[in-house]
Amino acid sequence: MNAPLVIAVDCSTTAAKAVISTADGQVAASASRPLLTVQPRASWHEQDAAEWWTATRDAIAAAVGMLDEPGRVAALCLTHQRETFVCLGADDQPLRPAILWLDGRAHAEIAEHGSARVHELSGKPGDTTPAIYKLAWLARHEPETLRDAARVGDVQAVLSLRLTGRWATSPASADTLGLFDLPRRTWSNELLDIAGVRSAQLPDLVPAGEPIGMLLPDVAAALGLPAPVPLLSGIGDGQAAGLALGASEPGIAYLNLGTSMVLGVASDGYRWDPAFRTLAGIGPHDHTLETVLNAAAYVATWCREQLAGDADLEQAAAALPPGAEGLLTLPYWNAAQTPHWDPLARGAVIGWHGRHTAAHLYRSILEGVAYELRLHLERLEAATGTPVTQIRAVGGGARSPLWVRIVSDVTQRPVHVCSAGEASAAGAAALAWSHLTGMTPQQAAAQAAGPLLDGHDVRPDPATAARHTALYEVQQRLYPQLREVFSALADARDVPIG
Incomplete structure (x- = not known):
């Protein structure tokens, strides 16, 4: 009962x-507070960064309030949405809303700066997600914001400032902004120049798992x-x-089937390729290779909210045959990422006929995301030479038996559906336990993995393989044939009226 937490x-x-x-x-207590995302214009996604702090503070206080002995809490560790950033003024208040990872406003800056040189330095292909291009957009369209900003940083840096008074983050958090010379693990002056950011605005770098500082006394009291x-x-x-999911082992990939779809594997050496984006890992020589689609559950949720009415689309879609009776969806609602990296790409649905319903569209969305995952896996394996033998899935989409079945059948690979626990929080907890116990983060994660890895396995149905392969091959023809159409559509959309 007196063990630390x-x-x-x-x-x-x-x-x-x-x-x-x-x-x-074992989870002793938990609490959550929502965050609101706004879309002031098409493809723009923003948040009030002040709410990161209020939501975090209130969630911690609520969870601590459930404990009989709050004094058992021995450490706090953060994890967070990546690539998102905010600019703070001299009073440490946001100068404008934070710009999120899925924001797609900077397509012109990606076209201008998204070179092979930037990819090699940062590990990130030219894409909507890295903050470097949206910072360059600010430098062009809102120069006063970057001029007046005392601080420019990621979510962890903002929360660290509120919690400890120190403006700091880790290399594995800051790296996702796209401003790092990733092989050297330091800010790149070349990339900062592109972004229009001054090095003095950026947070201190503290290696993952090491102390940033003690919570401020008044903050600790407010948290209970x-x-x-x-x-x-x-x-x-x-x-x-x-x-948390043990993806440091060869052949194991984590799959977060959430708002976006992210699949990742570990790499103990630096490599860069259009087949993935490269991120800083925990240690100084560790890297994570990820594939990404910025709209996965995002599109499924859109379909349910906009088209379902009172219908249960999940149940209706499960009753349909593989292939949704000839309907194919290209799920690029928020641009195309792996392996095309095209900020102008958009969603497309082909094959409509009069028999199709909202349930057909819903199933074709789930299948379209799965076809993208198959493409990601095949390109990742070809680039690394290492086969993925098991997928460990978390996220809201992983709670859909239909979607997991489709993913396994389309990829023809086993999928281990992990428990409904918070995988990212479990990884942050492993870092905290590593500091407290002297174990490596991997050892600490393995010790705590039981509750999270409890779940079930879904194995592919070989009877569906031929049909899904045929449909997959058709879908892979869509983007190459629509690439110029997407570009022309973007130009036409911006033609002035009147």
Whole structure:
């Protein structure tokens, strides 16, 4: 009963989630507070960065309030949505809304600066997600914001400032902004020049798992903690989920089937290729290779909210045959990422006929995302030479039996559906336990993995393989044939009226 506890906070795109757990992964308390995303224009996605702090504070306080002995809390660690950034003024308040990872406003800057040189330096192909291009957009369209900003940083840096008074983050968090010379693990002057950012605006870098500082006394009191505890440097939510799910082992990939779809594997050496984006790992020589589609559950949710009415689309789609009776969806609602990296690409649905219903569209969306995952896997394996033998799935989409069945059948690979626990928070907790116990983060994660890895396996149905392969091959012809159409559509959309 007197064993220590750690608090892990995942400040994601949709909510700040605080999870208090033991060293063996048992959850003692948890709480969540929502975050609102606004779309002031098509392809723009923003948040009030002040809400990152209020949601995090309130979630932690609510979780701590459930404990009989808050004094057992020994450490706090953060994980968070990646690539998202905010500019703070001299009073440490946001100068404008934060620009999110899925924001697509900077297509002109990607075209101008998204070179092979930038890819090689940063590990990131020219894409909508890295902050470098949206910072360059600010430098062009809102120069006063970057001029007047005292601080420019990621979600962890903002929360660290509120919690400890120190402007700091980890290399594995800061790297996702796209401003790092990734092989050298330091800010790149060349990339900063492209972004229009000054090095003095950026946070201090603290290696993952090491202390950023002690919580400020008044902050600890507001959270319900009897005394300050250390804030340990965390990592981005994707890397954190990979740590918790044991994806450091060869052949194991983590799949977050959430708002976006992210699949990742570990790499102990630096490599860069259009088949993936390369991210800083926990240690100085560790890397994570990820494939990404910025609209996965995002599109499925859109379909349910806009078209379902009172219908249960999940049940209706499950009753349809593979292939949705000839309907194919290219799920590029928020641009195309792996392996095309085209910010102008958009969603497309082909094959409509009069028999099709909203359920057909819904199933074709689930299948379209799965076909993209198959493409990602094949390109990743070809580039690395290492086969993926098991997929460990988390996220809201992984709670859909239909979607997981489709993913397994389309990829013809086993999928282990993990428990409904918070995988990214579990990775942050592993970093905290590593600091407290002296174990490696991987050892700490393995010790706590039982509750998270509880789940079930879904194995592919070979009877569906031929049909899905035929449809997959058709879908892979869509983007090459529509690429110029997407570009022309973007130009036509911007023609002035009147």
